Structures are given as structure tokens and as C-alpha cells.
Amino acid sequence: MNERRPVALTKGPGETPHEFTMISPDRDQALKIGEFITYTAHVNGYEQVILASVTQRRALRLYPDDFLIDPGIDPDQMAALLGYDQPEHDLFELTATVIGYYDPDLGDFVNPRLPPRTGYPIYLAADEELAGVLTKKQLGEVGSAHIGSLLLREPNRVPIVLDLRAIASTHLAIIANTGAGKSYLAAVLVEEMMKPYNRAAVLVVDPHGEYDTLAEMVEHGAFAAGTYHPEVKVFRPGEVKIRASALTPDDLCYLLPELSERMEYLLRRAYRDVRQQSWDERGNAERWTRADLQSHLQRLGKGSKEEREEGGRYASTAEALLWRLRSVLERSVIFDDAKHLDLDELFRPGRCSVLQLNDVDEREQQVMVATLLRRLLHARTQTVKERVKKGNDLYLPYPVFVLIEEAHRFAPVAGNAVSTGVLKQVQAEGRKFGVVTGLVSQRPGKLDPDVLSQCGTQFILRIVNPLDQNRVAESVETVGRELLKELPALTKGQVIIAGEAVNTPILCRVRARHTRHGAETPDAPAEWMQYFAQP
Amino acid sequence: MLIGKIVKSNSHTDYVCQVYGSGEVAQPPAREDYGFGTFVRIELDKYRWLVGIIYDTQLVNPDFGRLGPRLSPQSELAVFSPDYLNEKATLVGIAAIGAMSTAGQVFQGVPDLATSADALVEWMTEDQVRAFHQRNPALQLAYAPLLLAQGSPLALHLLRKVVGRLVAFFPEHTAMLSVLRANLEWKAQVGPLGGAL
Numbered sequence: 001m002n003e004r005r006p007v008a009l010t011k012g013p014g015e016t017p018h019e020f021t022m023i024s025p026d027r028d029q030a031l032k033i034g035e036f037i038t039y040t041a042h043v044n045g046y047e048q049v050i051l052a053s054v055t056q057r058r059a060l061r062l063y064p065d066d067f068l069i070d071p072g073i074d075p076d077q078m079a080a081l082l083g084y085d086q087p088e089h090d091l092f093e094l095t096a097t098v099i100g101y102y103d104p105d106l107g108d109f110v111n112p113r114l115p116p117r118t119g120y121p122i123y124l125a126a127d128e129e130l131a132g133v134l135t136k137k138q139l140g141e142v143g144s145a146h147i148g149s150l151l152l153r154e155p156n157r158v159p160i161v162l163d164l165r166a167i168a169s170t171h172l173a174i175i176a177n178t179g180a181g182k183s184y185l186a187a188v189l190v191e192e193m194m195k196p197y198n199r200a201a202v203l204v205v206d207p208h209g210e211y212d213t214l215a216e217m218v219e220h221g222a223f224a225a226g227t228y229h230p231e232v233k234v235f236r237p238g239e240v241k242i243r244a245s246a247l248t249p250d251d252l253c254y255l256l257p258e259l260s261e262r263m264e265y266l267l268r269r270a271y272r273d274v275r276q277q278s279w280d281e282r283g284n285a286e287r288w289t290r291a292d293l294q295s296h297l298q299r300l301g302k303g304s305k306e307e308r309e310e311g312g313r314y315a316s317t318a319e320a321l322l323w324r325l326r327s328v329l330e331r332s333v334i335f336d337d338a339k340h341l342d343l344d345e346l347f348r349p350g351r352c353s354v355l356q357l358n359d360v361d362e363r364e365q366q367v368m369v370a371t372l373l374r375r376l377l378h379a380r381t382q383t384v385k386e387r388v389k390k391g392n393d394l395y396l397p398y399p400v401f402v403l404i405e406e407a408h409r410f411a412p413v414a415g416n417a418v419s420t421g422v423l424k425q426v427q428a429e430g431r432k433f434g435v436v437t438g439l440v441s442q443r444p445g446k447l448d449p450d451v452l453s454q455c456g457t458q459f460i461l462r463i464v465n466p467l468d469q470n471r472v473a474e475s476v477e478t479v480g481r482e483l484l485k486e487l488p489a490l491t492k493g494q495v496i497i498a499g500e501a502v503n504t505p506i507l508c509r510v511r512a513r514h515t516r517h518g519a520e521t522p523d524a525p526a527e528w529m530q531y532f533a534q535p
Numbered sequence: 536m537l538i539g540k541i542v543k544s545n546s547h548t549d550y551v552c553q554v555y556g557s558g559e560v561a562q563p564p565a566r567e568d569y570g571f572g573t574f575v576r577i578e579l580d581k582y583r584w585l586v587g588i589i590y591d592t593q594l595v596n597p598d599f600g601r602l603g604p605r606l607s608p609q610s611e612l613a614v615f616s617p618d619y620l621n622e623k624a625t626l627v628g629i630a631a632i633g634a635m636s637t638a639g640q641v642f643q644g645v646p647d648l649a650t651s652a653d654a655l656v657e658w659m660t661e662d663q664v665r666a667f668h669q670r671n672p673a674l675q676l677a678y679a680p681l682l683l684a685q686g687s688p689l690a691l692h693l694l695r696k697v698v699g700r701l702v703a704f705f706p707e708h709t710a711m712l713s714v715l716r717a718n719l720e721w722k723a724q725v726g727p728l729g730g731a732l
Contacts (some may be wrong), residue, residue, distance in 0.1 A: 070713070081676050
């Protein structure tokens with residue numbers, strides 16, 4: 001490696017213990033912000049190639065402002081007029097942060113804790129060198145996810161291959177502005193999970209109905225190996241039901257807006273009574289129907305004989321509550337008296353289920369996700385602890401991945417969404433039981449900070465809003481401040497990846513999808529013109 | 536046209552020339568020939584010259600400050616002591632800013648060689664000035680930093696004058712020279728009054 005031409009010489013230590021400065025004319029303009037460089041140093045008696053990344057770049061030689069008065073005059077010509085005839089005049093002071101030398105046994109970088117001495121030659125890290133150390137997996141390996149290539153190098157020169165095992169143990173978050181490519185990236189990730197070398201059990205919670213193009217994976221050659229073909233099952237709104245009796249009293253209160261204290265009291269009492277009746281009659285507290293609940297409410301509304309003579313103590317309250325209950329539970333397409341989330345149908349290795357929730361009320365979406373996650377965690381807990389056996393509807397003998405689009409809807413920073421608590425619980429406990437979540441959000445500022453900070457792997461695309469940038473900076477510790485400054489400058493399909501799945505934060509160019517993108521922005525002007533073009 | 540001869544130097548690039556007076560040469564120079572900012576060439580040998588620019592003028596008058604009585608009136612001195620009258624002289628300061636030769640070689644900057652006392656100083660023609668600044672296809676003014684570095688209070692004004700003359704000589708380079716002139720004008724005229732440089 002040292003046969004290569006050095007691109008800079010070290011100047012001295014930087015402001016922090018892990019930084020150093022270097023001087024370079026950088027004639028090839030190779031030392032971009034975020035670029036990886038190496039130097040060789042002796043650490044504990046061994047020569048080690050130490051990786052660092054460029055974090056700042058400052059020009060040392062600048063033309064005087066006076067040379068720049070006339071935009072039509074090249075300042076180089078002005079310098080030549082005044083006798084400066086050197087072909088190159090640029091000189092830069094660059095700051096770099098030491099990442100460390102790669103320890104193959106450890107599978108990670110070890111910081112030498114010593115900045116390089118003055119005058120050390122600095123080399124641009126070779127593509128092959130980077131491919132071997134930046135990420136933990138190699139292309140095509142079991143548990144690998146080929147997301148794209150290193151942004152600062154030629155496309156596909158340094159593939160970025162994530163470690164799915166690390167993601168599966170710490171959850172992930174994809175954060176970006178609208179139009180920055182977050183759904184595209186999420187789909188790439190799902191594609192990788194469905195590749196023959198992973199065959200994951202994936203569920204995509206899709207509030208906008210834009211992931212159905214993933215179905216193309218079934219026929220696509222990139223996903224076929226031997227007899228394996230991934231399955232993709234798209235559940236349209238209403239095709240997946242929640243049994244009403246699986247709802248908690250909190251779920252019900254959340255679904256019925258603006259309940260008075262009397263209404264809530266009555267509802268909780270009716271709920272308790274209906275469960276008791278179900279237990280007494282069917283041996284299971286969760287075998288009641290919506291009609292049962294309503295009849296209990298009606299009975300409570302009528303009250304005792306004395307209360308009836310007084311016109312019914314809770315009559316009007318019960319009437320109002322019944323009206324709300326009917327308008328939510330009867331009208332909704334997601335609640336049913338018998339059918340309930342069939343986990344075996346939703347989750348199966350090699351199957352990607354897309355749960356479309358467009359046309360579903362936002363509160364119902366939240367209840368749906370809360371119920372789903374609650375049941376999922378319960379099933380996995382019971383299965384791992386061997387409390388249920390094959391044949392039981394809670395038996396789920398493999399880890400699952402749940403990708404949640406528009407995650408700020410399900411764990412908003414403000415309000416009391418029922419799904420927030422469940423999501424937090426899944427993030428805290430799911431890791432042990434193989435329930436992994438991937439959160440996709442365009443408004444990290446509106447996403448619960450605890451939920452965001454629990455995601456051990458972060459994919460951050462372009463973010464312009466300062467509030468959202470601050471939330472990312474607060475919640476995502478693994479990305480350096482310098483790299484976060486890149487956020488507004490990223491373009492579509494460029495992503496910062498940090499956390500457990502990579503060895504160091506990386507600027508990545510997302511690879512092209514195998515399947516079509518389902519969330520293309522409509523071309524409104526073209527459609528308006530088309531209206532007039534019609535005969 | 537001869538202007539005078541070198542009588543002393545203050546440094547490698549700073550020469551003093553005594554301007555020919557009446558009777559010293561057949562056609563003594565007029566005031567316009569040794570004005571501020573005039574390009575001159577100083578003889579090195581038969582084929583080479585230093586190129587200089589007049590940046591200062593001093594008048595020498597031995598009679599000034601003499602408080603003693605005069606032996607004869609001023610009008611009679613011309614008759615009885617004409618040499619005494621000739622001791623009055625005009626000295627011009629010349630900054631050496633380069634060199635050129637009969638072979639057409641031109642160098643701008645600190646010259647390698649120094650001239651000698653009594654070297655002849657000659658007014659440069661328009662063609663010679665043009666040749667000194669021409670660097671095909673561009674123009675060169677590499678001595679500008681040298682003039683500014685001398686620290687003379689008149690340096691900015693001298694350079695303004697030079698650039699003004701070059702605009703006339705090289706109209707094709709007006710745009711570039713205008714950038715330089717605009718900066719010099721600002722620094723010379725507005726800078727001293729508090730304009731931010």
C-alpha cells in the first residue's frame with residue numbers, strides 16, 4: 001500500500017485527542033469531507049494501517065478579494081499579470097478523525113489513542129481496503145445486506161454490505177425528508193432481507209400503500225436460488241382483522257374520542273363485565289363479541305329498578321357511548337368478532353407481508369399496530385420460553401422483522417397514541433425474543449425521542465428542517481457532529497449509515513432497486529395537460 | 536532621449552539620477568521627460584539595460600539656508616562664477632523594476648545586476664515600454680508587488696499612474712487592468728480616509 005503516492009503530510013494534533021491535521025495541495029481534489037485516508041504507525045510494537053476520515057477542509061492560500069471584483073476576469077489571470085506563474089497554488093489544511101486499525105479478531109476498529117507525528121505520509125484508503133473493513137459482512141454472505149456503495153468513490157467500487165444480525169439485535173431507523181428516498185431505501189433493505197442468503201420473515205406496515213411493487217420479487221431472478229423464491233403477500237385494507245375482544249380498555253378509550261369521565265367509567269365497567277361473562281360461559285375472557293359489549297352497556301344504561309324509576313342514572317351516558325362504539329367498531333373494516341391477526345400467515349421465513357393501511361382511520365391504524373406488536377411480542381415470548389407448542393396460534397418459532405412506515409404516526413412525541421408504549425416495549429424487550437422493528441419517518445422531530453434513540457442502526461438521508469436535524473443529533477449518538485452537518489447537503493439516494501450494522505459511520509449511495517419504486521411523485525402539470533389533450 | 540546619469544544608489548533597486556541641466560547636453564530634458572511615473576532605462580553595458588521608473592524628485596540648492604553675506608549679487612554670479620550656478624541640480628529617484636536587452640529579453644522583478652555610477656539614464660519610448668510589459672499573448676506587471684513592498688507613501692499613486700499608462704498602451708487588456716486600477720483607486724483614495732481595505 002505504501003507504494004502509492006501520499007496525498008498529504010500530517011501537521012500535528014487536532015483539537016480533540018482523536019483528531020489530527022494535515023497539509024495537502026490536493027491537486028486531484030481527492031480529500032473530500034468524509035473521505036477515508038490511512039497512515040501507518042507502530043502500535044504496541046506492530047505496524048498497523050490506521051484508518052481516519054476527513055472531517056474539515058480549510059484553504060490556506062486564497063486570492064485577495066480584490067482579484068474577484070470582475071466576475072468576467074479569472075483570478076488566475078490576475079495572479080499571472082502580477083507575476084505569479086505557478087501552475088498550482090492551492091494548499092489546504094485538513095482535519096481528520098482517527099477511526100483506528102481494524103482488528104479482524106475483534107471485527108471492529110481499535111483506536112490507537114495516539115495521533116500521528118508530524119510529517120507522516122497520508123494515503124487515500126484503497127477501495128479493496130475499505131470494502132474489507134468498513135462493514136462487517138461480505139457480498140452474498142448469510143446475514144448480509146448490500147445497500148449500495150460508498151458515496152465518495154466511483155459507483156460500486158466499495159460495496160456497503162450491512163450486518164443483518166446486528167440490525168436484528170438493535171432495531172433500525174430510516175429518517176429523511178419527503179422525497180429524499182427513504183421508502184426506496186426501505187424497499188432495498190427489504191429486498192436484501194428476502195434474498196436467498198437471508199430469507200427473512202418480514203412485515204411492512206404500509207400506511208400509504210406504496211410497497212405493493214415488492215411483489216415483483218417473486219418472479220425476479222435476483223431472488224431465486226434453487227427451489228427458493230420469496231413470497232410476497234399484500235394485505236389490502238380490511239383483509240387483516242383484529243378481533244374486537246383482543247382490544248384493551250385503553251385501546252377502546254383511545255378509539256372513542258372525547259369520552260367523558262362517566263363514559264370511560266361505564267365503558268371500563270362494561271368491558272370488565274363482558275370479559276367475565278365470556279370467561280364464565282366459554283372459559284376464555286377474550287371470546288366476547290361487539291354485540292356482547294353493547295348489550296352490557298345497554299344493561300348498565302338501564303341501571304337498577306330504582307335508577308330506572310329516576311329515569312336511568314347512566315341512560316344518556318350509555319346511549320352516547322353506544323353511538324360512539326357502533327360508529328367506530330361497526331363501521332371500521334379492521335375489527336371483527338372472530339377473525340384475528342393470523343401470525344402464521346403474516347410472518348413466515350421467506351415471506352414479505354405488506355400490510356396496507358391506506359383508507360384506514362389514523363387512530364385505527366395506531367390500534368392495529370399496537371395490537372399487532374403486542375400480540376407479536378407475546379407470541380415470540382411464549383414461543384422462546386417454550387410455553388406454547390406447534391399448533392397454538394401464538395407459536396412463532398423464528399425471529400421477525402417489522403418495518404413501520406410513517407413511524408411518527410405510531411410513536412408521536414406529543415399525544416398519547418396507544419402504539420407508542422407498545423413500540424417502546426417491543427424495542428426494549430423485542431431484541432431478546434427476535435422481534436425487530438425498522439422505523440421509517442420523515443419527521444424525526446415528531447417522533448418520540450426514546451423510540452428513536454433505541455434504534456441501534458440509523459439510516460439518515462437528507463434532512464433540511466433544523467428541528468428534525470436537532471432531534472437526530474440528540475437521539476443518534478453514533479453519528480459524529482461533522483457528519484450530521486452533511487444532512488442538508490445530501491441528495492436523493494445518499495444516506496449516512498451509522499450504528500451497529502457498520503464499523504464506522506458511512507456515507508453511502510443507495511443501490512438501484514430490483515423491483516419498481518411504488519412511491520413515485522405524480523407529475524401534476526403533465527396530468528393537467530393530459531386533461532386538455534383528451535378529445 | 537537622455538535624462539541624466541546615475542550619481543548614487545540607496546539600495547540594489549533604488550537609484551538616484553541627476554537630471555541633465557542646461558549646457559550639459561545639447562538638448563536637456565524638459566520637465567515632462569522626467570515626471571513621476573516615467574519609465575526609464577539605465578545603461579548596464581552596450582547591450583543591456585536596467586528598467587526603472589521614476590518615483591521621486593528632489594531639488595538640490597546649495598544656496599538654500601546659507602545665511603551669510605553674499606560677495607556678489609545673483610545677477611553678477613552668471614558672469615563671474617558660472618560654476619556656482621550649476622551646482623543647483625534636480626535629482627530623481629528611480630526604482631529598478633527589471634531589465635531588458637537588445638536581443639529582446641525582458642525580465643521583471645529584482646534585477647540580478649547593478650549598474651554603476653555615471654551610468655546613463657534614458658527616457659523609454661512607447662515601443663520600449665510596450666515591449667517591457669508584453670508577455671505574449673498576455674501582459675505582465677510582475678514588478679507591482681516590488682513597488683508596493685518598498686513602503687513608499689507614494690507607491691500606490693505610482694502604481695495607479697503606471698496602470699493608467701498601460702491601459703493606454705494595451706487597450707485589449709483594459710478589463711484586467713481595470714480590476715487592478717479599481718483596487719488601487721480605492722486603496723489610494725478611500726483607504727486613507729477609513730474605507731475598509
